[in-house]
């Protein structure tokens with residue numbers, strides 16, 4: 231895939247000694263594989279598979295500029311990396327380096343991969359590619375937590391009421407509602423409620439991400455309230471995944 235070489239060349243202009251840059255580069259390459267895996271399971275055509283891989287390859291292109299400028303991934307306090315990614319690809323027609331066509335679909339996937347909600351004005355084709363990219367991205371974030379590359383330190387806090395209760399609505403949680411370090415666990419696990427395809431749920435189940443993430447946190451805390459919250463969350467999430475796979 232020539233686009234991968236172009237991507238690596240693009241990333242090379244940033245500081246490769248910065249761990250955040252390396253993490254996002256490797257995350258991107260895994261997201262490409264996950265996009266491909268989901269697309270194959272969905273029985274998309276070879277042409278469509280190539281397009282969804284491109285969406286995955288470019289989804290976090292804005293991260294490198296963000297890290298370069300702020301040394302941070304925090305969109306709330308810096309900038310929206312989906313919007314910046316779209317801007318970067320449009321500027322000087324950078325997107326041409328990666329693909330000569332389907333620009334609109336790629337740009338939509340980049341812009342909307344990180345939004346709380348996808349606008350319902352997207353056409354069916356764009357919605358499909360945006361949603362596969364979103365799922366692949368979220369699945370790899372769970373993987374990064376399990377590997378410890380994204381570490382969640384609860385510092386013996388428990389989850390705040392708003393976040394804990396919100397979890398049972400089975401919807402994504404809002405970053406602005408995160409109040410305690412332990413809220414991060416619920417917030418990241420709640421990504422799973424937003425997955426769009428049965429195939430994505432199967433991957434999450436097969437990789438055992440939920441149980442692994444909960445186990446890591448159980449071992450690291452002696453806050454009884456948090457332990458009880460984790461047990462409940464684990465139950466709700468595992469049941470939800472089963473339901474999504476069965477339906």
Ligand SMILES: [Fe+2]
Nearest residue numbers: 289290343344
């Ligand atoms: Fe992203």
